[in-house]
Amino acid sequence: MRAVIRIIRLYFIQAWFSYRSLFAWSTPFNYFASKLGFPFFSMLLFMFMGKYAGFTDPTFIIIGNILLLPALNGVSGISQTVGGERQFGALSYLLASPAPRAPLFLGRAFFHILDGFITLLVALPAAVIFLGMDVTRINLGLVFICVLTLCITTNGIGFIMGTVTLLSRDGWMITSTLSIAFYMLIGVNFPVENLPAFLQWVAYGLPMTRGIMAARLALNGADWTRIAPLISGEILIGLLYIMIGYASFRFVERASIRSGLLDTI
Amino acid sequence: MGLFTRQIDVQLRMRTLNLYSLLLWFIQPIVFSAVGMILSNAAGNPAPDLVYTVIGGGIMGMWSGLVFTSTYDIRSDRREGTLEIIVGSPTSLRKIEAIRTFANVAAGSISLIAAFLVAVLIYKFPLSQADLLSAVISLLVILFGLWCMGVFLANLMVWSRLSTSIVEFIEMPVALLAGFMYPIRILPAWMQEISSVFPIRWGLETLRTAIQGPALNQETLIKWAISIGISLIIYLLSRLLDRKVHDLIRVSGELSSI
Numbered sequence: 001m002r003a004v005i006r007i008i009r010l011y012f013i014q015a016w017f018s019y020r021s022l023f024a025w026s027t028p029f030n031y032f033a034s035k036l037g038f039p040f041f042s043m044l045l046f047m048f049m050g051k052y053a054g055f056t057d058p059t060f061i062i063i064g065n066i067l068l069l070p071a072l073n074g075v076s077g078i079s080q081t082v083g084g085e086r087q088f089g090a091l092s093y094l095l096a097s098p099a100p101r102a103p104l105f106l107g108r109a110f111f112h113i114l115d116g117f118i119t120l121l122v123a124l125p126a127a128v129i130f131l132g133m134d135v136t137r138i139n140l141g142l143v144f145i146c147v148l149t150l151c152i153t154t155n156g157i158g159f160i161m162g163t164v165t166l167l168s169r170d171g172w173m174i175t176s177t178l179s180i181a182f183y184m185l186i187g188v189n190f191p192v193e194n195l196p197a198f199l200q201w202v203a204y205g206l207p208m209t210r211g212i213m214a215a216r217l218a219l220n221g222a223d224w225t226r227i228a229p230l231i232s233g234e235i236l237i238g239l240l241y242i243m244i245g246y247a248s249f250r251f252v253e254r255a256s257i258r259s260g261l262l263d264t265i
Numbered sequence: 266m267g268l269f270t271r272q273i274d275v276q277l278r279m280r281t282l283n284l285y286s287l288l289l290w291f292i293q294p295i296v297f298s299a300v301g302m303i304l305s306n307a308a309g310n311p312a313p314d315l316v317y318t319v320i321g322g323g324i325m326g327m328w329s330g331l332v333f334t335s336t337y338d339i340r341s342d343r344r345e346g347t348l349e350i351i352v353g354s355p356t357s358l359r360k361i362e363a364i365r366t367f368a369n370v371a372a373g374s375i376s377l378i379a380a381f382l383v384a385v386l387i388y389k390f391p392l393s394q395a396d397l398l399s400a401v402i403s404l405l406v407i408l409f410g411l412w413c414m415g416v417f418l419a420n421l422m423v424w425s426r427l428s429t430s431i432v433e434f435i436e437m438p439v440a441l442l443a444g445f446m447y448p449i450r451i452l453p454a455w456m457q458e459i460s461s462v463f464p465i466r467w468g469l470e471t472l473r474t475a476i477q478g479p480a481l482n483q484e485t486l487i488k489w490a491i492s493i494g495i496s497l498i499i500y501l502l503s504r505l506l507d508r509k510v511h512d513l514i515r516v517s518g519e520l521s522s523i
């Protein structure tokens with residue numbers, strides 16, 4: 001029992017400190033600017049691109065860009081948190097500590113999940129008020145489930161990219177590239193069906209694609225039977241990525257202990 | 266001349282030849298162009314408007330590259346402790362910053378060149394109608410505008426620790442307002458009025474007209490004049506900022522504490 005409590009305590013302590021350290025340099029302005037600056041103005045840019053292409057209703061683009069917000073936390077935030085350990089010289093201490101690895105590694109996601117969730121809860125009503133998004137048919141309970149699922153499943157890529165950031169000085173660039181690619185790949189600005197066939201395969205192999213589709217349906221009033229297959233698929237893909245992220249971290253950790261090279265990359 | 270080539274060499278190696286620049290010059294524009302093309306296709310258009318989707322993406326890459334490299338210049342000098350040394354050297358910070366920004370603009374134009382090549386070679390964009398002289402002048406007007414904005418941003422960003430975040434409110438809003446990916450007329454009237462303060466907006470309008478047909482007329486000349494005029498105002502503002510930065514270092518010595 002004490003061991004379980006110790007692991008839970010460690011999970012939350014790790015979660016809190018890693019989240020605080022990520023924003024240690026930050027003021028509220030920095031925080032809101034980094035979270036909402038680029039996504040908000042990108043959304044407006046895509047809205048006008050859609051308008052020029054001939055779409056009169058920007059709702060699809062607004063919803064997609066809002067649902068993408070947790071990806072900022074789940075991918076960029078976690079990747080930075082993990083990669084920051086090496087950048088700030090804390091990696092050696094982390095690797096040498098006897099603490100169990102699962103709460104140590106996975107704990108880095110907790111506040112990003114919470115942060116992403118709260119961001120969406122603020123952004124969706126803001127879109128209704130300021131951008132006139134129609135939510136008259138919304139299935140609120142299911143939207144909550146979809147949003148929470150999205151906030152969790154994005155973390156898998158964040159863990160993987162965090163490990164990549166440990167292995168490469170250019171890891172951040174790869175993470176940024178992936179984050180930009182999301183605007184095209186996962187059904188944010190147009191349905192996945194509009195992508196070329198091979199990119200559709202890529203899209204369905206990524207977390208968030210099904211989650212965003214499910215959230216769109218829930219916003220349009222769909223019931224559980226319609227979104228269940230999408231949510232199940234999203235959870236499966238998300239868990240798979242989280243497991244790959246954790247396994248790759250353990251692999252890199254062991255290799256690092258053998259070679260002692262991780263801090264020198 | 267020796268100073269110029271050495272600065273360009275250092276600048277290209279330090280700021281521009283890194284993978285993050287590749288993201289800004291190529292990957293981000295490719296994604297935005299692809300979104301534009303797919304949206305156009307989804308809307309049932311027979312073909313995307315290459316001037317806005319492909320070439321617009323190149324302009325975006327050029328702009329994003331400039332924003333990040335120029336805003337990083339003086340900021341990184343300050344962080345690495347070399348800013349005071351540069352100010353103490355016989356060459357003025359202003360001159361060094363002017364050369365650096367020139368390197369940033371020149372390097373960023375690779376994005377626009379790549380977009381042009383994609384439009385012409387892959388999508389067979391016809392250049393037979395293009396007014397090449399007007400297009401080249403428009404491009405020079407745009408590059409001058411970008412250079413002035415780059416020098417201004419480099420000096421502006423040194424004022425506060427918040428500057429990192431200010432970039433978030435410069436890159437996309439300018440792309441949004443200056444009509445990189447769509448014509449300005451798509452924007453609401455109040456946004457069009459705001460966009461008129463950006464010199465690149467005017468240069469872009471004439472560049473697009475020129476690559477689609479004859480453009481050397483009075484309207485084009487007026488737009489070039491407006492663009493150059495606004496660019497010069499921005500440059501004069503950057504001279505004021507530059508003097509303030511100098512004073513912060515040499516007179517009050519408080520820059521390091523900001």
